[in-house]
Amino acid sequence: MRRLMMIRTKLPGLCAILLAFLCAGALPPARAADAYPSRPIRLVVPFAAGSGTDAVARITARELGEALKENVVVDNRPGANGAIAAELVAQSAPDGYTLFMTTNTTHSANPSLMKKLLYDPIRDFTPVARMGNLPFMLVVNPKLPVKTVSELIAWCRAHPGMSYASGNSTGIVAGATLGRMARLDLLHVPYKSTPPAMTDVIAGQVPMMFVDVAAGIANVKAGKLRALAVTTAQRSRLLPELPPLAETPELKGFDITSWNGVFGPARLPPEIVARLNRELSRIATSKEVAPRFEALGFEGFGQSPGQFAGFVADELVKWTKLVKDAGIQPE
Incomplete structure (x- = not known):
């Protein structure tokens, strides 16, 4: 009898626990997202520390961590033109704890630049937020006796086999496009990332390269590099003098822009995507953060997940044509 009474006494507590579990399963998605995040988030970057994307990612990680009240840690995974990092994210659990800040390198250009790609830029990722653009500029070693693009073209024609460095797909495609449009005999010197490529241009090992403003502006201001022009069709508000x-x-019609955005693995829950997009869009357009981005040479703005998804699809088509028109063979 005593044992039976003890069981009856425990039943209300057991029922309460069971009811709590059932209610948790019935919570609307918004309530489920309220519990996110409950541990640190990893923000994977496909380029080395010191690159433009890395600089933007570190500011974004700090601001996002404060907004979510959880640590956001930048994880640099350079190599294979960003493919190593992209594969890592594509294979990660779609729980919001592995995010990917990347550019047109992995999601627009690589499918045409690489013969074997172990990820699909559309199928294997969830677009979260487009953060902005990374304008590129053509820079040369200051000892090169040219101050305009026309003078550079004349110099290259007088010195066939001039080389150009690249640290990402935009640098590769921009260099090849310059060579095709101006009918120049140029030698491409690829690097694993932008910092070592830029170091060799500064040292005079390679005379020129296309570099994102975020990575190269400090060296231009210091006189270590000479900037000749931007790759966009219109002047950049960040460098109106170029x-x-x-x-x-x-080079009429030359127009190459590098974009920056955040993805998650495929099947990332919509409620987590919505929350991350809200915070990332706020960061990109914040009056406090925007000047810090601009100082890096980054043009920040917000975009919804749907708009970003459509943009990524369009850019894949655009870059496929750019690579083909430039005569670049996949490797």
Whole structure:
């Protein structure tokens, strides 16, 4: 009898626990997202420390961590033109604890630049937020006797086999496009990332390269590099004094822009995507953060997940044509 009474006494507590579990399963998605995050988040970057994307990622990680009240740790995974990092994220659990800040390198250009790609830029990822653009500029070693793009073209024609360095897909495609449009005999010197490529241009090992403003602006201001033009069709508000390459007669129509955005693995829950997009869009357009981005040479703005998804699909088509028109063979 005493044992029976003890069981009856425990029943209300057991029922309460069971009811709590049932209610938790019935909570709407918004309530489920309220518990996210409950541990540190990893923000994977496909380029080395010191690159433009890395600098933007570190500011973003700090701001996002404060907003979510959880640590956001930048994880640099350079190599294979960003493919190593992309594969890592694509194979991660879609729980919001592994995010990917990347650019057109992994999601627009690689499918045309690489013969064997172990990820699909559309199928294997969830677009979260487009953060902005990373304008690129054509820079040369200051000892090169040229101050305009026209002078550089004339110099290259007088010195066939001039080389250009690259640390990412934008640098690769921009260099090849310059060579094709201006009918130049150029030698491509690829590097694993932007910092070592830029170091060799500064040292005079390679005379020129296309570099994102975020990574190269400090060296331009210090006189270690000479900037000749930007790759966008219009002047950049970050560097209004630099003309677009398209203003050079031989390069009419030249327009190459590098974009930056955050993805998660495929099947990332919509409620987590919505929360992350809200915070990331706020960071990109914040009056406090925007000046810090601009000082790096990054043009920040917000975009919804749906808009970002459509943009990524369009850019894949655009970059496929860019690579083909430039005559670049996949490796």
